[in-house]
Amino acid sequence: MNNSLSRPLLHLIIGQVCLHGTMAGMRMAAPLWALKEGHSAAAVGVLLALFALTQVFLALPAGRYADRNGLKKPVGFAIVLASGGMWLATALPHFATLCVAALCTGGATGIAVIALQRHVGRAAESPLQLKQVFSWLSIGPAVSNFLGPFTTGLLIDFFSFRVAFMFLALLPLATWFWVRKTKELPAIVPTTQEKKQFWDLLRQPLMRRLMIVNWLLSSCWDVHTFVVPLLGHERDYSASVIGTILGSFAVAAAAVRLLLPVLAHSLREWAVITVAMVMTAMLFAVYPLMPTALSMGVCSVFLGFTLGCVQPMIMSTLHQITPEDRHGEALGLRLIAINGSSVLMPMLFGVAGSVVGVAGLFWVTGACVGAGARLAAQLKWD
Numbered sequence: 001m002n003n004s005l006s007r008p009l010l011h012l013i014i015g016q017v018c019l020h021g022t023m024a025g026m027r028m029a030a031p032l033w034a035l036k037e038g039h040s041a042a043a044v045g046v047l048l049a050l051f052a053l054t055q056v057f058l059a060l061p062a063g064r065y066a067d068r069n070g071l072k073k074p075v076g077f078a079i080v081l082a083s084g085g086m087w088l089a090t091a092l093p094h095f096a097t098l099c100v101a102a103l104c105t106g107g108a109t110g111i112a113v114i115a116l117q118r119h120v121g122r123a124a125e126s127p128l129q130l131k132q133v134f135s136w137l138s139i140g141p142a143v144s145n146f147l148g149p150f151t152t153g154l155l156i157d158f159f160s161f162r163v164a165f166m167f168l169a170l171l172p173l174a175t176w177f178w179v180r181k182t183k184e185l186p187a188i189v190p191t192t193q194e195k196k197q198f199w200d201l202l203r204q205p206l207m208r209r210l211m212i213v214n215w216l217l218s219s220c221w222d223v224h225t226f227v228v229p230l231l232g233h234e235r236d237y238s239a240s241v242i243g244t245i246l247g248s249f250a251v252a253a254a255a256v257r258l259l260l261p262v263l264a265h266s267l268r269e270w271a272v273i274t275v276a277m278v279m280t281a282m283l284f285a286v287y288p289l290m291p292t293a294l295s296m297g298v299c300s301v302f303l304g305f306t307l308g309c310v311q312p313m314i315m316s317t318l319h320q321i322t323p324e325d326r327h328g329e330a331l332g333l334r335l336i337a338i339n340g341s342s343v344l345m346p347m348l349f350g351v352a353g354s355v356v357g358v359a360g361l362f363w364v365t366g367a368c369v370g371a372g373a374r375l376a377a378q379l380k381w382d
Helices: 004-037 040-069 073-090 095-123 129-136 137-159 161-179 198-202 205-234 238-264 269-289 293-308 311-319 324-377
Strands: none
Touching: 004 040, 004 073, 004 095, 004 129, 004 161, 004 324, 040 073, 040 095, 040 324, 073 161, 095 129, 095 161, 095 311, 095 324, 129 205, 129 238, 129 311, 137 161, 137 238, 161 198, 205 238, 205 269, 205 293, 205 311, 205 324, 238 293, 269 293, 269 311, 269 324, 293 311, 311 324
């Protein structure tokens, strides 16, 4: 990857970490505050769902706005939205204001990530660079998912919730420091003035296959996050052991993304996604059969390696199969699928788990992902 792209990309990754870290920190702090104030577990569940809910409704308009206005305007709007929501929670800490802050920080993260992904995808000059830049960009959320909650937790323990909220209100402003000097790419003139609808994109067979594959794989993340604590509770594992199993998955997912830019020249997107789906199906088949926490942790690491390599390949594919003037809209569709899954799937898992059992959730999901591997193998466009 050439230097003209690597330095701006580094700035964008740091900017993404600051904004995404705000949401990640608030996603940890808000439930703790709510429980401390005596709110029910159901209320906490609603609060957590709000972080993803806004992105479902804002993703498509945000994508179209990015297609028309480029990078800085959407990111600037996202910064104001995230910071404003957190200042409200800082000034008036109440369950209602925390709900508003959850909506604001979740929505802001979605708006910014679409604009960043669109800009980075357009800046890449070849399919090889697409795989490289999206591999690097995908490291940002992994870093912020650690730094945001970690820093917020320290501020809560040593100071107060209000100090933590104030820090999270200031953190998005650092995003502008890193993004403001990024050079905007030339505007794209649409090939036709005819008004286009999002379902026009879904009429393309490759796009439909990619959305289904993306949804299946994102559901695997949700299943793992949802089921491992239940499985661990059934076996009387401590909270720290369950946390370590889940943490090993996150570390493995981040680690494989560090390797992808080096290996990108020898990887084909459709092949990586197909192998990942087959491997995920196999791991889901044996995961609930693992007899010890250590063996579950090993499965978690392999699953992190497998699923961690998928997102950059999906992003690279999406940018190559959609019209350049509709990249933002396509990214919005993808974000709707991911966040819609995050809102709806845990409720579905809860109902299904009572019918087929905890292990059954792994097996049913694994069977669906294994069957979907055929669609991934058909993601060839050259």
